[in-house]
Amino acid sequence: MAGSDTAPFLSQADDPDDGPAPGHPGLPGPMGNPKSGEPEVPDREGLQRITGLSQGHSTLIVAVLCYINLLNYMDRFTVAGVLPDIEHFFNIGDSSSGLIQTVFISSYMVLAPVFGYLGDRYNRKYLMCGGIAFWSLVTLGSSFIPRERFWLLLLTRGLVGVGEASYSTIAPTLIADLFVADQRSRMLSVFYFAIPVGSGLGYIAGSKVKDVAGDWHWALRVTPGLGVVAVLLLFLVVQEPPRGAVERHSGSPPLSPTSWWADLKALARNPSFVLSSLGFTAVAFVTGSLALWAPAFLLRSRVVLGETLPCLPGESCSSSDSLIFGLITCLTGVLGVGLGVEISRRLRRINPRADPLVCATGLLGSAPFLFLSLACARGSIVATYIFIFIGETLLSMNWAIVADILLYVVIPTRRSTAEAFQIVLSHLLGDAGSPYLIGLVCCMRRGPRMTGLW
Secondary structure, three states, rough: OOOOOOOOOOOOOOOOOOOOOOOOOOOOOOOOOOOOOOOOOOOHHHHHHHHHHOHHHHHHHHHHHHHHHHHHHHHHHHHHHHHHHHHHHHHHHHHHHHHHHHHHHHHHHHHHHHHHHHHHOHHHHHHHHHHHHHHHHHHHHHOOOOOOHHHHHHHHHHHHHHHHHHHHHHHHHHHHOOOOOHHHHHHHHHHHHHHHHOOOOOOOHHHHHHHHHHHHHHHHHHHHHHHHHHHHHHHHHHHHOOOOHHHHOOOOOOOOOOHHHHHHHHHHHHHHHHHHHHHHHHHHHHHHHHHHHHHHHHHHHHHHHHOOOOOOOOOOOHHHHHHHHHHHHHHHHHHHHHHHHHHHHHOOOOOOHHHHHHHHHHHHHHHHHHHHHHHHOOOHHHHHHHHHHHHHHHHHHOHHHHHHHHHHHHHHHHHHHHHHHHHHHHHHHHHHHHHHHHHHHHHHHOOOOOOOOO
């Protein structure tokens, strides 16, 4: 099989010592690979018997998880929607405002392995409840920080990473324990719709709430209230399914967690996990800087073109670009995630490497369009928006597929840890530094005190 072009690229177990499961061709070790071979997939009654949950209840749990995922990303990018106002309020330059996102991402990636370890061993429902409750309180508190305490805003944004780390590392593993095969892929695509849609809603909510209230601080007070609703839904609706039960033989014993060090060694020897995570790191680098700086960049481009007035001290900045960029992000997210999943599903019938091929095509294809959006900014803002739309659509093709890859190449008792270390890698080398790097380059070109005035 060495060197065979027909061998599935993403079919390895996450431990080289795992062999094929008896009776399940193409299924490595105790968990299997729904993307290769023809594994036995439980029917609706079989899933209900294994999980103890009806199809309707399982779908409702996914809906609750989607709502919280949307809320997480909505909160993350509300700050980007009002970034020019934050810069003026605290009297900071681009390099300092870039730190807002960098501090959050750094905290998020440091805490992700902690919650990954806990998520593989303890009740995931209660971990998420506690994390989201803490995140809501910290976010609300960040809206009352006085202008001379910018360092406190950085601290609170770092603490917000606690809530997001507790959720992002755990929620996909719940979906994996409720559904298998194509059902899981469809549910994950719905779940990951929330990333671009929530991001877009963050821009929209930030800009419109600021306009209605006349104060950008109120934009940070929307998601904490919705976070209380999320905690109640988690507590009342979500039930903990048995880990890996839907992927085991009916007579197989439950999977037992191994040591954390053993988990790390197995993941490091899993080429499918490592390579897909490195590819996703490139996506994170681009989306991190684009998400924070695109609205400010578009506003400054319109100032250069003479289409709007610059932000002046003591006055509110125009929010139309945040609103438009938010709408574009929502639309491209729905289109890109759905397109990626559907293309991969159809291509998989003739090519077992469909998933990584679709991800690579989306990432490489987005590059020229994002470059053209920058090149056209001084000539036509409409052309800039068109190229951003195409580029974001292609980038969004990666979200659900990369998550699905992780779930089918890693055994159930290591999935939260795998999610955590994919987060660490993608943020450490991706969007932890890219917003600050872009802000720093901008300051070097224009000077730190020129923010928003050209």
